[in-house]
Amino acid sequence: MSQVLHPPPPTPAPAEEPLAALAARHGLSVSGARPSLPQYVRDLWARRHFITAFATAKLTAQYSQAKLGQVWQVATPLLNAAVYYFIFGVLLGTSRGVADYIPFLVTGVFIWTFTQNSIMAGTRAISGNLGLVRALHFPRAALPISFALQQLQQLLFSMAALVIILLCFGVTPGVAWLLAVPTLVLQFVFNAGVSMVMARMGAKTPDIAQLMPFLLRTWMYVSGVMWSIDATLKHSDVPNFVKTLLEANPAAVYIDLMRFALIDSFKAHQLPHHVWAYALGWALLAGVGGFVYFWKAEERYGRG
Amino acid sequence: MAERNTEKVPTVIADQVDIVYRVHGTGAGKGSATAALNRILRPGRAEKAAGVRRVHAVKKVSFVAYKGEAIGLIGTNGSGKSTLLKAVAGLLPVESGKIYTDGQPSLLGVNAALMNDLTGERNVYLGGLAMGMSREQIKERYQDIVDFSGINEKGDFITLPMRTYSSGMAARLRFSIAAAKDHDVLLIDEALATGDRKFQTRSEARIRELRKQAGTVFLVSHNNKSIRDTCERVLWLERGELRMDGPTEEVLKAYEEFTKS
Numbered sequence: 105m106s107q108v109l110h111p112p113p114p115t116p117a118p119a120e121e122p123l124a125a126l127a128a129r130h131g132l133s134v135s136g137a138r139p140s141l142p143q144y145v146r147d148l149w150a151r152r153h154f155i156t157a158f159a160t161a162k163l164t165a166q167y168s169q170a171k172l173g174q175v176w177q178v179a180t181p182l183l184n185a186a187v188y189y190f191i192f193g194v195l196l197g198t199s200r201g202v203a204d205y206i207p208f209l210v211t212g213v214f215i216w217t218f219t220q221n222s223i224m225a226g227t228r229a230i231s232g233n234l235g236l237v238r239a240l241h242f243p244r245a246a247l248p249i250s251f252a253l254q255q256l257q258q259l260l261f262s263m264a265a266l267v268i269i270l271l272c273f274g275v276t277p278g279v280a281w282l283l284a285v286p287t288l289v290l291q292f293v294f295n296a297g298v299s300m301v302m303a304r305m306g307a308k309t310p311d312i313a314q315l316m317p318f319l320l321r322t323w324m325y326v327s328g329v330m331w332s333i334d335a336t337l338k339h340s341d342v343p344n345f346v347k348t349l350l351e352a353n354p355a356a357v358y359i360d361l362m363r364f365a366l367i368d369s370f371k372a373h374q375l376p377h378h379v380w381a382y383a384l385g386w387a388l389l390a391g392v393g394g395f396v397y398f399w400k401a402e403e404r405y406g407r408g
Numbered sequence: 409m410a411e412r413n414t415e416k417v418p419t420v421i422a423d424q425v426d427i428v429y430r431v432h433g434t435g436a437g438k439g440s441a442t443a444a445l446n447r448i449l450r451p452g453r454a455e456k457a458a459g460v461r462r463v464h465a466v467k468k469v470s471f472v473a474y475k476g477e478a479i480g481l482i483g484t485n486g487s488g489k490s491t492l493l494k495a496v497a498g499l500l501p502v503e504s505g506k507i508y509t510d511g512q513p514s515l516l517g518v519n520a521a522l523m524n525d526l527t528g529e530r531n532v533y534l535g536g537l538a539m540g541m542s543r544e545q546i547k548e549r550y551q552d553i554v555d556f557s558g559i560n561e562k563g564d565f566i567t568l569p570m571r572t573y574s575s576g577m578a579a580r581l582r583f584s585i586a587a588a589k590d591h592d593v594l595l596i597d598e599a600l601a602t603g604d605r606k607f608q609t610r611s612e613a614r615i616r617e618l619r620k621q622a623g624t625v626f627l628v629s630h631n632n633k634s635i636r637d638t639c640e641r642v643l644w645l646e647r648g649e650l651r652m653d654g655p656t657e658e659v660l661k662a663y664e665e666f667t668k669s
Contacts, residue, residue, distance in 0.1 A: 158538070
């Protein structure tokens with residue numbers, strides 16, 4: 105303590121009864137207290153329009169200064185895919201042994217970017233919006249969820265670009281494409297959950313935002329974004345637990361599911377066992393766990 | 409003051425409230441990198457060594473505010489007025505003590521929710537939603553908000569991005585959005601100072617109107633005239649301590665005496 109505590113100020117003595125009793129008698133509640141979990145869910149639901157409006161506003165504001173405007177929503181992911189194709193497909197030749205490499209790669213890049221950006225945005229959801237947190241009252245979980253939603257909207261633009269690429273490379277649309285919907289829903293829940301965990305950690309220690317790019321890049325390289333986990337594991341003698349780890353990796357699970365849904369030459373036997381169970385399990389674990397973890401610190405967000 | 413506690417209904421009760429800010433990276437501590445690591449690994453113990461300064465912004469403040477009151481908060485710069493207001497709104501946690509409120513007090517302000525790259529129109533919706541209004545409520549009041557702000561008096565500015573507004577126009581739009589909602593307990597932080605003369609008169613009238621609907625109004629201002637016009641009770645904070653609490657004239661007189669010297 106760097107400052108001396110002064111004696112209580114010479115204010116008129118409070119009413120005869122203690123203030124806490126007076127508050128209780130009139131049914132006043134403690135300001136800034138954390139609501140119960142069911143109440144929190146209800147509050148959050150009441151703010152659903154704010155969550156969607158905030159996500160859309162962020163998305164639109166992103167390219168509003170650019171001359172080409174919203175064209176960048178589609179152009180950015182396409183350029184990203186082109187760079188990765190140049191490095192991994194042309195220079196390094198990772199494509200050997202993978203049928204339809206370009207659709208394979210682009211799907212991987214887009215689906216990975218969705219998770220990566222959601223987590224990055226989540227890390228800064230509270231620490232980067234302190235002004236908002238300190239000015240207005242709303243369930244703070246609205247912020248990480250809103251950022252995850254913004255990334256989902258962004259991904260839908262990317263998916264439009266992906267469909268064009270797929271059609272160009274002779275992939276035929278089929279009923280299996282419908283599997284993309286549950287995959288995206290599960291991935292979104294997973295992303296939002298991890299975002300909430302990161303948002304709480306980032307709110308307490310903003311330094312984490314500096315660390316995340318390195319962690320995420322490492323995670324990307326083990327997630328089979330540019331290479332096929334299945335094809336690589338077949339011809340190598342890595343220990344079994346490494347195989348299990350690589351296959352259970354949530355990012356790899358969602359990426360492979362999306363490839364399975366969209367690309368004809370990506371067959372079911374290339375998927376790890378119990379892949380839907382993994383996808384659902386990760387979504388539930390991250391979604392519910394992340395939400396509860398975030399709620400536990402609700403009243404502390406925005407502190408100095 | 410003594411007769412206040414019988415049949416009046418309290419809306420905000422502050423009980424021995426302390427608020428402490430922690431400021432990182434002031435460089436007051438020794439060697440930043442190791443100290444910073446220390447801070448992350450051992451929060452609490454290493455706080456002082458790591459150069460975290462504690463700023464005791466509000467010290468043991470107690471008061472009871474009743475329904476229908478308009479209370480002015482005065483004090484020199486940095487005396488903890490805005491901090492106390494934020495704590496009443498539940499936006500800043502208190503270090504010790506408790507603040508009890510009836511319903512959810514709201515701070516008048518939406519600045520942080522608005523985005524400069526969006527049109528004024530979209531910001532009206534965004535700000536309204538951020539304050540917890542429903543889409544229908546905003547649609548209903550949209551025209552009132554725009555008319556009140558006077559943004560469209562000089563052409564169709566509401567459909568232009570907010571970054572093209574002059575600072576006065578932006579401030580007026582922000583106030584108009586913030587004042588569009590009815591509040592139980594309303595906290596106003598020097599909002600009256602925005603805009604030109606014409607707009608100031610209009611916003612003072614709007615605040616009086618809000619006061620009628622709201623249970624209790626708190627107003628932070630350096631403008632003694634607007635305090636006199638709107639408030640009948642004044643809390644004077646100095647160095648985080650509540651120095652005086654009483655009828656406007658009495659407190660303002662003592663305060664003016666204090667600031668003169």
